[in-house]
Amino acid sequence: MERLQSSVVRTPPNSTVVQRRSKSYRQSYRSCLGAPSRLGLTPGLTARRLNSSRRALKSHVITEKVNPEHLALLVKTEWRLSYVTPLHQFRHTQLKRYSRQLSAFIAAEKQQGVAMEVEGSQSGFRVSFSVVQGLAATDDDAETVLIQIYSTPVFARQDEPQKSVWSGWLTCINGNPEYLESLPKGFTCLPLFGGSGAEVLTSLVKSWFQRTFDCCFGPLEINHTSLQWLAALWTNCHTESNLQHLKMIWTLPVVPPLQVTYTVNPQDAWELWMSVRKDRLERTEEEAEAGSIDIEEVVRFVQGLKSHFYRHFRLDLSAGNLNQVSTTLGSAKSSGKIKISNSRYMITTLTLLTECALLKMPI
């Protein structure tokens, strides 16, 4: 969990805050999934960390529902992800006040001597909070909040467009409904945070959120299961949008480290994926299952790719770490960076990431 040293007197330290919250929660996220105990480690859960099956990637045409400017910003940037615990007393109606407060906070920190790498040491910052309407998938999801920080140079002309030096968003897409309903009143759950821009501004924004809404931020890595899901989900879309390639990057733990970039022709990858799906669809005869994808299929797909590799090079890629998956639809890195290049698949990708964030939260 991230904490910033600050000379301002703070509200009670973290541990008691967590304590208080866990008493008031009626149900923790893990208990929703049927874990035996809330207190101890739940090793049995790791076999089912993520949803073992999910609805197939439907391309949601969200361009009509969402403000095109917001969409353009979301699509062209690579975001660094974190998870966020639920926010206390966050109101979507108070965004103007939050903008002013955050601006003041950043100015105060700068006054205290926190170094800002942003160009133009004379410039101030203007913060803007806005709601991105149209992304929320269910009624339980809170609306996505977009934060942008513009630099206001001291000698700016009236008509000069302000340069955006940092952007970030908080979102919850298709969050687990049981968990969301179990939250006590007064808490808003926006578990997924993405930021792009100077690192010092990211930490300032997080620090402000932490003190204003009593929440915690933490780094969200994308583990190899999620990366495999993304590889399969994106490959599934090849007929609708040309992938151009399916690229995976592994790192093998030798000295010096060996990086393997495995780029597959999209048509061939798609045929392999379809062959894996066909086997499974033949076995289950239910129609309702046809729309959803199982983790087994994903694993078999990636296993097929690995065994083709092994046949030629006698190197088992499982010995290494999957670091990155990218196609023209987007790219995901295990360090927690995501880029969604096509707005049609934003909802489904964000659903997967929301799930990861909810699972990583330490409650």
Added chain:
Amino acid sequence: MDDSARRLLQRIMRRIPAQMLKPTLDKWGRLTAAQRQSMDFTESKWALTEKLLAICEENEMTVKHITELEMIHVIENPDHCMWYALQLMDPEEDVHSVELTQFKEQFKSHLRELIRHVSIKIKKHTDEAVWIRIAWGDSFSRPNHLKPTYVVHHLQTPYVFVTSLTSKLKPLLSQALVLSTRYQAIKDASLSGRKLTAIRDLLMRQYQQVFPTKYPSPLAENDQNASNILINKEQAELAASRHQKACEAFGDGMLPQLQSAVYKLETKFRDHTNKTMTEREEAFRCVVKFASTNLLESLRHCASSGIASTPGTSLLSSIPLKGRNYFVITDNSPGPSSQTRQPSN
């Protein structure tokens, strides 16, 4: 000193690192003692460049002299451009009688016949390598010294290494090389990299090779760590045999520092668990790139640690075996273990 010479000198000064300036200029030897004294090497590079420009004006130097300086620098530091290996094929009977002066004259005259405006500089380096710097012009314009091609040829071997060469000029250079070295053809050796020393060592097998032996015990003495005695006892023999096989496949000791290898695979997908794909007629197309700061050492470590099994027969051992780092693998091409390279003599 004309404009192009000035620009060339400025570019060379930008490229040479500050600590190498004095030795390179001394080696060049075109400054008088007084001029050398007047260069204060503690000043900024920009100031030194201006001073050097003034000295060259004083000495009335031409582009020809400046290119000498560039060549000295490139010979000392060949690792900042991409090098591509070529191999000469089908030697004629008198290939062994080609010696340096003959090669120089023949190469210059052949290349000048093929292209009118070209500037050639040939220098023999200490380690039997002949370095050639070529600035290309065409029928209308003078040679462009800002985009030279460097060629390195080791006499008595069929290998040639070249830097930046456009596809238009490649046939001209190839023709000149073939005629002056008494071979009949030249082909691309599918080996490229930034470190000239690495690709040269790989191609000419100038690194420590290990040959298959029946008794692996001589290598068992290279022991790593004696942490747990019992585990070591169990694993010692296996580890030694893996290490031996890894060294047979990739070499021992210091290996040439190759940075990447690319395999373009166009083979059919064969997996007994997946019937549909195995029955598919078309090839499964993919491209695999291996990258590391020292690729051969990473691969050797993969083999000795067990991540790679049977290193001797995999495609990866083709890199040192065939001295290439670009491969196109199809179902028809022969397997990696059935083809060995002819040793060069």
